[in-house]
Amino acid sequence: MRRAARMARELVEHDVVIASGLAKGIDAAAHRAALAAGGRTFAVMGTGIAAPVYPAENRPLANAILAAGGALLSQFWPTSPPAKYTFPRRNVVTSGTTLGSVVIEASGTSGAKMQARLAAEHGKLVFLMRSLADTQPWAEKMLDENKAILVTASSDITDRLGRAAHIQAAGRQRQQLALADL
Numbered sequence: 523m524r525r526a527a528r529m530a531r532e533l534v535e536h537d538v539v540i541a542s543g544l545a546k547g548i549d550a551a552a553h554r555a556a557l558a559a560g561g562r563t564f565a566v567m568g569t570g571i572a573a574p575v576y577p578a579e580n581r582p583l584a585n586a587i588l589a590a591g592g593a594l595l596s597q598f599w600p601t602s603p604p605a606k607y608t609f610p611r612r613n614v615v616t617s618g619t620t621l622g623s624v625v626i627e628a629s630g631t632s633g634a635k636m637q638a639r640l641a642a643e644h645g646k647l648v649f650l651m652r653s654l655a656d657t658q659p660w661a662e663k664m665l666d667e668n669k670a671i672l673v674t675a676s677s678d679i680t681d682r683l684g685r686a687a688h689i690q691a692a693g694r695q696r697q698q699l700a701l702a703d704l
Contacts, residue, residue: 523548525651526626527555532676533624534561538683541566541620543612543633544580544594548626553583557590564593566616568609570602571595595619613637621683622647624673630660642669647682649673 530540530552540556542549544565556563565587568576571594575581584594597615598608613636617623623641625648628634638661641648648670655661655672664670673679 523551526551529624529626529676530555531559533679534559536680538680539563541616543568543616544575544584546577546579550580550583553587557586562592563587564595566612566619567594567596568612569596569604570598570600572600573603576604609633610636613640617641617644617646620646621687622649624649624679625654626651627654628658630658635660638664638670647671649679
C-alpha cells in the first residue's frame with residue numbers, strides 16, 4: 523500500500539489523474555494519496571452508482587473523491603449491488619477510460635492481473651513494477667512478449683504517458699479536422 527501511495531503521489535505531481543476501483547488496500551491507498559497530494563482521482567465501481575458504496579469502509583473515501591471534484595463511474599444499473607461478476611467487469615471500464623494501467627502487485631488469479639491483460643488487449647499501456655516482475659511469472663511473460671513496460675521509477679510511466687497523451691491529442695485534432703471538412 524505504501525508503494526501504491528508513493529506512486530500515486532509521484533504521478534499526481536505530473537498531473538496524472540489516478541483511476542482505481544475503490545477496493546480495499548491498494549485501490550484505496552492510491553485514491554487517498556492522490557487526494558492528499560491535491561490531485562484528481564476517480565473510482566470505477568463494481569456496483570451501481572446509487573447502490574451503497576462497497577466496501578462500506580470506503581464510503582467516506584467515495585465522498586472525499588466527489589468533494590474534491592472527482593467522479594464515481596459505473597457501467598451497472600444504478601441500484602446494482604456488489605456481485606462476484608461485477609468486479610472483474612469494472613476492469614474493462616477502468617482500462618477504457620485510461621491511457622494505461624500501473625500494476626503494483628498482483629497474484630496469478632487477481633483482478634489486477636486481469637486489469638493488465640485487458641489493458642494490453644485494448645492497446646493501452648501496461649506498467650509493471652519491478653518487484654512484481656521479479657516474483658510473478660505472468661508479469662515476466664507480459665514483459666518478455668512486449669505487452670508491458672517495466673517500472674523502476676515513476677518517470678518510466680510519466681515519460682510514456684506524455685508521449686501517449688501527445689499521440690492521443692494529435693488523433694483528436696485529425697478527427698476534428700476531418701469533421702470540419704464534412
